[in-house]
Amino acid sequence: MRIADRYQVEGGKERYTLVPETVDDLWHISHVIEPDDRVAGDTTRRIQRNDDQLRDTGGEREHLWVELCVDDVEFARFANRLRVSGVIEDCSREDQLGLHHTVNVEEHDEIEVEKHWKPDQRERIEEAVEATDSPDVTVATVGEGEAHVHTVEQFGTEERASITGPTGKGDYARPRAELFEELTAVLKRMDVDAVILAGPGFTKQDALEHIEENAPAVAEAVTTVDTSSVGDRGVHEVLKRGAVEEVQQQTRIADESALIDELMERIAEGNRIAYGPSQVAEAAEFGAIEELLVLDSDLRTERTGEGDWEIDVDAVIETTEQKGGDVTVFSSEFDPGQQLANLGGIAALLRYRIE
Numbered sequence: 182m183r184i185a186d187r188y189q190v191e192g193g194k195e196r197y198t199l200v201p202e203t204v205d206d207l208w209h210i211s212h213v214i215e216p217d218d219r220v221a222g223d224t225t226r227r228i229q230r231n232d233d234q235l236r237d238t239g240g241e242r243e244h245l246w247v248e249l250c251v252d253d254v255e256f257a258r259f260a261n262r263l264r265v266s267g268v269i270e271d272c273s274r275e276d277q278l279g280l281h282h283t284v285n286v287e288e289h290d291e292i293e294v295e296k297h298w299k300p301d302q303r304e305r306i307e308e309a310v311e312a313t314d315s316p317d318v319t320v321a322t323v324g325e326g327e328a329h330v331h332t333v334e335q336f337g338t339e340e341r342a343s344i345t346g347p348t349g350k351g352d353y354a355r356p357r358a359e360l361f362e363e364l365t366a367v368l369k370r371m372d373v374d375a376v377i378l379a380g381p382g383f384t385k386q387d388a389l390e391h392i393e394e395n396a397p398a399v400a401e402a403v404t405t406v407d408t409s410s411v412g413d414r415g416v417h418e419v420l421k422r423g424a425v426e427e428v429q430q431q432t433r434i435a436d437e438s439a440l441i442d443e444l445m446e447r448i449a450e451g452n453r454i455a456y457g458p459s460q461v462a463e464a465a466e467f468g469a470i471e472e473l474l475v476l477d478s479d480l481r482t483e484r485t486g487e488g489d490w491e492i493d494v495d496a497v498i499e500t501t502e503q504k505g506g507d508v509t510v511f512s513s514e515f516d517p518g519q520q521l522a523n524l525g526g527i528a529a530l531l532r533y534r535i536e
Contacts (some may be wrong), residue, residue, distance in 0.1 A: 182206040182309035185291060190533055195293040197306065201288055202313060205335040207263040209309040210292070211256035212477050212510075213302040216485055217296035220265050221248035222239075224284045226277065241460070246273045247282055248293075249533070258336075301498060301508055311389060317373040318425055321409065322415035323380045323388045329366045333425055335432060337514030338416055342367045357384075357456045361391035368392065368399050379406040379419050417516055434515055435508075440474055441517035455535070456528035458490040464529050465497045467501045468504035472530040473497070478513040479526030 186198040196219075201207050205244050214220060240474045242485040249267035255294040257496055262288040286292050318333040319341075368376055378392075378401065380384050385405055393400040410420040419425060420438040430441045447454040464470050474495065482488040484495070498508055506529075511518040521528060 182209065182304070182313060184310060186383050189334045190295060193297060194295050195298055197298075198273050198291060198293050199306070200291050201263075201286065203404050204246050204258075204261050206255050206309050206397050207260075207261070207286065207311070208334075208336040209287070209305055209407035210286070210294070211254050211263055212481060213283065213296075213298075214251055214265060214294060214304060215296065215481070216252055218250055218251045219270065219293075220251050220267070220284065220294075220438075221246070221293040221388060222284050222286065224233065224445055226280070226282060228274070228277075243274075245277065247277070248272070249282060249284060263396065265292075269374055286406060299495060300500070300502060301510055305510065311372060317370065318375045318377065319371050319373045320377045320416050320425070321368060322419075323360075323364060323385050324382070324386055324411040325376065325442045326360070328360060328388070329415070330364070330367050330371070331413075331416050333370070333420075336512050337434065338413075338420075340413075341371070342517060343412075350376070357387065361388045362395070365396050365399065369396050372377070374402065379408045379415055379424075380411050381407070381409055391487060396523060413516070434512070434517070436509065437511050437515065437517040440472060440509060440530070441470065441511075441520050443530060444474065444524075445520070447503060453531040453534055454528065457525035458492045458494075458527055461527050461529045462492040462497050464531055464535055465500040465504075465506075465533050468500075469504040469531045469533055469535050470529045471500045471505070471532045472519055473501045473506055473508045474509070474511060474528045474530070475516055476511050476513055476526040479522070480510060490527075497527075 182202060183200040183484055184197060185200050190196050199210060223244065226245050228241060228243050234336055247269050248271035249265060250270045251265060252265040253266040266283040269280050269282050272278055311467065312335060320331045322329050328344045329337045329340060331340050344360060352469055357500060358402055389403060389405060406419050406422060406424045408415045410418060413504060420435045421442060423435060425435050430487060434499065444454060455461045480494060500536065501508055504533050511521050
């Protein structure tokens with residue numbers, strides 16, 4: 182993420198000019214834009230012609246600059262773009278004022294966002310700026326008869342390849358070298374700075390030897406980690422052990438994994454935790470919160486007035502920070518976020534018990 186400009190405007194608002202440089206950046210922006218914010222940028226719009234001399238062709242698309250009063254925002258993950266919809270409040274064509282429009286924002290597009298910025302929203306943008314220089318990481322988990330390749334994104338992990346087929350003995354068995362060859366080919370196509378090769382037993386070491394022999398440039402970027410599982414569970418083990426942090430300190434997923442594991446351990450012990458809106462709000466008032474955990478999707482829903490929490494989540498966040506607690510906004514795209522969702526979307530690690 183790059184902040185091209187920022188300045189104060191009337192009414193205590195601030196206007197940021199943002200340039201998303203990755204899909205992660207688009208995801209971050211989607212979680213700071215709220216209804217009634219002002220969003221501006223270049224776009225195209227189909228314009229109906231009023232010229233009687235021309236045959237009506239249903240309108241022609243023209244390049245415009247528009248400023249919207251936002252009513253909806255969507256992170257189109259698989260289209261690699263952000264969709265911001267709303268009513269046109271300002272425009273390079275006055276005849277379009279008051280009409281509804283959707284601006285599509287892609288990587289490297291410039292977008293202006295004017296709003297009352299909340300502390301965690303500023304922090305999210307600043308973290309995205311800092312993460313620009315963080316290395317890209319791939320986690321490859323390999324076991325007998327299967328290998329999986331995941332990329333680590335700030336909005337979660339994403340499976341890029343799954344290679345299966347029995348190895349060993351039997352009519353349908355395939356040579357292990359074939360599995361390793363396919364895995365090596367996938368890794369050679371990945372444009373990443375680091376590869377974590379994980380899995381149980383000695384299979385990953387055999388895979389590494391194959392990679393070293395056939396793709397030495399890839400092998401130079403490989404770090405091996407022991408895990409008991411492969412696939413999604415294996416990736417979670419890698420994150421929990423901090424292997425990703427060693428090569429990508431800014432990756433928020435590793436932090437979320439550690440926090441949710443600490444939360445689950447404390448729940449099992451019944452010690453120094455609160456979860457659910459009412460318990461967390463009470464803990465905030467007591468000044469007992471050491472770490473506040475809140476799910477990004479629930480946070481957004483509450484801020485738009487569409488949620489059902491009987492608390493003011495912004496007040497809870499502000500109180501937590503004023504009394505020395507930290508706040509982590511979890512991604513709903515990744516497993517720790519799903520675990521937090523099962524606990525009501527909000528929880529806290531406490532300095533002391535309040536019961």
